[in-house]
Amino acid sequence: MSRAGNVVESVRARLADSDYSDRSLIVGTMLAIYVLYLLVGFSLGFDVNGQVNALQRITFLTAVFAMAGLALNLHWGYTGLFNVGIAGFMAVGVYAMGMATAPQNPETTTAVPGLGLPIPVGILIGILAAALAGLIVALPALRLRADYLAIVTLGLSEIVRLSFSSNTLGEFTIAGTTMGTGGNSGINLVGDPSKIVRQFYETGFGIGPLSDLSGAILDSFASVGIEQIVVINLSYTVVVVGILGFVYVLVQRLGNSPFGRSLKAIKEDEETTQSLGKNTQLLKAKSFVIGCGLLGLAAILWQGSRGLTTPDTYMIELTVFIWVVVIIGGAGSNTGTVLGAALFVSILDEGPRFFRDIVNATFDIPRAPTSIVEAVGSIGEGDLMPLLAYVFGELAALQFVLLGVVLILIIKRRPEGLMGHRKEPASTLDISRPATERGDGAPGPPAGSSDPEAGTGEKEDATDE
Amino acid sequence: MSETETAPTEQEETAPEPILSVTDLRKEFSGITAVDSVTFDIEPSGMTGLIGPNGAGKSTTFNCITNLVSPDGGTVVFDGEDVTGMPTYRIARKGLIRTFQIARELREMTVLENMMLTANEQNESPFHAVSPGLRDNVRRQEERLLETAWELLEFFDIDHLAYSYAGTLSGGQRKLLELARALMADPEMLMLDEPFAGVNPTLEERLLDRLHALTQEGYTFLVVEHDIKLIMSNCERVLVMHQGELLADGPPEFVREDERVIEAYLGGEVSG
Ligand SMILES: Nc1ncnc2c1ncn2[C@@H]1O[C@H](COP(=O)(O)OP(=O)(O)OP(=O)(O)O)[C@@H](O)[C@H]1O
Ligand SMILES: [Mg+2]
Numbered sequence: 001m002s003r004a005g006n007v008v009e010s011v012r013a014r015l016a017d018s019d020y021s022d023r024s025l026i027v028g029t030m031l032a033i034y035v036l037y038l039l040v041g042f043s044l045g046f047d048v049n050g051q052v053n054a055l056q057r058i059t060f061l062t063a064v065f066a067m068a069g070l071a072l073n074l075h076w077g078y079t080g081l082f083n084v085g086i087a088g089f090m091a092v093g094v095y096a097m098g099m100a101t102a103p104q105n106p107e108t109t110t111a112v113p114g115l116g117l118p119i120p121v122g123i124l125i126g127i128l129a130a131a132l133a134g135l136i137v138a139l140p141a142l143r144l145r146a147d148y149l150a151i152v153t154l155g156l157s158e159i160v161r162l163s164f165s166s167n168t169l170g171e172f173t174i175a176g177t178t179m180g181t182g183g184n185s186g187i188n189l190v191g192d193p194s195k196i197v198r199q200f201y202e203t204g205f206g207i208g209p210l211s212d213l214s215g216a217i218l219d220s221f222a223s224v225g226i227e228q229i230v231v232i233n234l235s236y237t238v239v240v241v242g243i244l245g246f247v248y249v250l251v252q253r254l255g256n257s258p259f260g261r262s263l264k265a266i267k268e269d270e271e272t273t274q275s276l277g278k279n280t281q282l283l284k285a286k287s288f289v290i291g292c293g294l295l296g297l298a299a300i301l302w303q304g305s306r307g308l309t310t311p312d313t314y315m316i317e318l319t320v321f322i323w324v325v326v327i328i329g330g331a332g333s334n335t336g337t338v339l340g341a342a343l344f345v346s347i348l349d350e351g352p353r354f355f356r357d358i359v360n361a362t363f364d365i366p367r368a369p370t371s372i373v374e375a376v377g378s379i380g381e382g383d384l385m386p387l388l389a390y391v392f393g394e395l396a397a398l399q400f401v402l403l404g405v406v407l408i409l410i411i412k413r414r415p416e417g418l419m420g421h422r423k424e425p426a427s428t429l430d431i432s433r434p435a436t437e438r439g440d441g442a443p444g445p446p447a448g449s450s451d452p453e454a455g456t457g458e459k460e461d462a463t464d465e
Numbered sequence: 466m467s468e469t470e471t472a473p474t475e476q477e478e479t480a481p482e483p484i485l486s487v488t489d490l491r492k493e494f495s496g497i498t499a500v501d502s503v504t505f506d507i508e509p510s511g512m513t514g515l516i517g518p519n520g521a522g523k524s525t526t527f528n529c530i531t532n533l534v535s536p537d538g539g540t541v542v543f544d545g546e547d548v549t550g551m552p553t554y555r556i557a558r559k560g561l562i563r564t565f566q567i568a569r570e571l572r573e574m575t576v577l578e579n580m581m582l583t584a585n586e587q588n589e590s591p592f593h594a595v596s597p598g599l600r601d602n603v604r605r606q607e608e609r610l611l612e613t614a615w616e617l618l619e620f621f622d623i624d625h626l627a628y629s630y631a632g633t634l635s636g637g638q639r640k641l642l643e644l645a646r647a648l649m650a651d652p653e654m655l656m657l658d659e660p661f662a663g664v665n666p667t668l669e670e671r672l673l674d675r676l677h678a679l680t681q682e683g684y685t686f687l688v689v690e691h692d693i694k695l696i697m698s699n700c701e702r703v704l705v706m707h708q709g710e711l712l713a714d715g716p717p718e719f720v721r722e723d724e725r726v727i728e729a730y731l732g733g734e735v736s737g
Binding site: 249250253254256257258259260261262264265268269271272273274275276277278279280283286287290425426427428429431432433434 | 531533552553554555557558562563565569571572573574575577578581582583585587588589590591593594595600603604607608611628646647650
């Protein structure tokens with residue numbers, strides 16, 4: 001009994017330690033998703049490279065969507081700012097990075113020239129540009145009623161996308177420097193951040209010990225049959241996950257501080273917050289600008305590794321996807337947002353594709369009929385396959401149907417999302433429960449308190465009687 | 466300017482500088498004159514009552530003074546500085562804090578978070594919040610704030626509710642929290658809009674007790690209240706508003722005798 005009791009106690013203590021339980025929740029969810037994908041991969045007969053690739057892909061996408069989700073959580077979950085221009089801020093970040101890093105004299109004539117700056121500088125410029133776009137929106141829009149921010153951000157995101165696809169900005173010259181967005185065909189992202197990882201494996205940056213190290217890593221992966229390109233992708237994903245960890249701590253710290261406390265108050269009641277002496281305009285602007293910078297970073301890490309970005313990446317869908325991440329996870333919870341990203345990517349985004357592959361591998365799917373009428377018609381003949389084939393042919397549409405169903409379910413069954421019920425203490429101190437329950441030294445009711453029961457809730461009714 | 470009758474004040478020559486002086490304050494809402502050329506001065510330390518029937522313009526006067534609603538005319542001088550049209554938060558930072566008629570505690574925040582929020586001299590920089598070394602400074606500052614918060618919660622006897630969400634508090638407890646929270650801002654003057662509404666007699670007694678203690682410490686209060694008896698017996702001075710105008714201004718005995726005040730209250734009630 002006592003041993004079992006001890007185990008129960010220690011589990012309970014760990015669950016009460018929210019940091020610990022958050023980390024295990026995220027790791028546990030990712031592991032469960034990996035197992036699922038591995039099983040599917042086995043049934044599809046993937047080789048080891050294919051398996052690792054699939055896991056790498058969902059991890060990578062989860063990380064970038066989680067990062068963008070954390071930025072939106074800062075806007076919406078903490079501050080109550082209704083940003084529906086996410087795609088626009090992401091686009092600004094990526095394009096600024098692309099234009100800053102494109103070579104001044106490109107080798108091919110079709111490529112657009114740029115400023116030729118080094119990759120790290122380009123990334124920094126991208127983040128700053130997204131933040132600046134946020135500032136430009138914040139200054140006028142945050143003075144107005146809350147819903148105006150939605151209109152302004154939505155407008156901005158469309159303006160940004162259309163400008164980047166217009167030929168006018170495709171290539172232009174300012175002060176003797178030619179650069180451009182490449183119009184509809186997009187822009188080559190020379191400042192691809194994953195290039196740094198590739199350089200590490202290919203040259204070790206020309207530093208002896210580093211190239212020895214990268215060689216050793218490649219060899220050990222090769223011994224289990226994993227190719228160099230997979231190792232590079234995997235390593236870049238590890239780097240992005242590391243940056244996500246950094247952003248997570250950043251946003252968490254912002255929330256658990258006097259800054260976050262004021263944001264929380266603004267979300268609840270801006271007038272009251274003003275009446276208590278808070279410059280709510282400035283606080284909202286800071287929150288908005290920081291979030292926009294993070295959106296830029298997330299987008300650069302995501303699109304950068306593709307080597308090319310086009311304006312149609314930044315349609316309203318992208319904004320909707322990030323919102324879905326936060327809605328699934330629960331506005332206000334950073335852990336929830338990461339979980340939301342994991343579930344969004346593995347089930348809604350990549351899931352349907354995987355499902356199609358399984359079905360294709362298991363059953364003999366006929367060629368897709370050309371119309372839904374034909375597909376439905378064959379059900380009458382007791383044959384479901386044409387309908388299935390038709391649906392798989394329209395995978396993008398299927399994803400949206402699935403997305404709609406999930407959103408309706410969440411809003412009806414659990415509007416606060418997975419973790420939205422849990423409140424983070426808005427302080428650098430843990431002021432969410434008494435020190436006696438916490439067992440640390442943070443100040444609680446003063447020791448010399450005249451009432452030994454202060455803080456235990458025993459006197460609950462005394463005040464009201 | 467209305468023909469406000471002013472009581473003869475004995476210590477006229479020794480009267481201190483007013484902490485708040487409102488001159489000719491005016492506010493119209495689509496035809497209704499909610500505040501009509503209201504003029505009054507409040508001397509530092511002490512409790513002044515502001516009474517008047519429903520819709521007299523008391524809350525709107527508060528809103529105009531703090532510029533939550535921008536006045537159509539008039540000036541507001543607080544602590545020797547013209548604060549007319551200044552952003553609400555800056556007026557609050559100068560030491561003029563108001564509470565709301567319907568307690569507006571931040572429901573999704575705990576009582577302690579509500580308290581900690583208000584302190585004005587705290588470091589709200591996002592950069593300090595995330596930087597390893599600087600965050601420790603913020604933490605130390607918060608530890609000091611937390612001590613003040615606990616002291617005030619004890620003063621108002623709501624320390625046992627510290628970890629509860631403000632939304633779960635009873636009406637009376639919310640009023641106490643609002644007052645405690647306002648004091649966290651270290652104000653010079655507090656404008657309380659119906660702090661006793663919905664508060665039971667025992668709690669009302671305690672609240673009054675605290676207000677008197679704070680007055681002794683030098684705080685200045687302007688209190689809106691419907692319970693005339695309460696105002697008459699606790700305030701050294703009473704302002705009466707009716708249909709946007711200031712009807713009377715003076716000590717309770719003086720106001721109680723005022724014809725127009727009696728008329729505004731349909732007689733009887735005032736003398737009670
Ligand atoms: N935002 C507003 N828009 C339009 N009219 C308003 C507004 N605020 C107040 N009023 C009007 O101004 C007048 C004064 O209202 P106010 O709330 O100041 O009265 P009050 O003295 O506080 O009354 P009560 O004792 O009922 O709280 C009322 O006629 C009210 O309808
Ligand atoms: Mg009122």
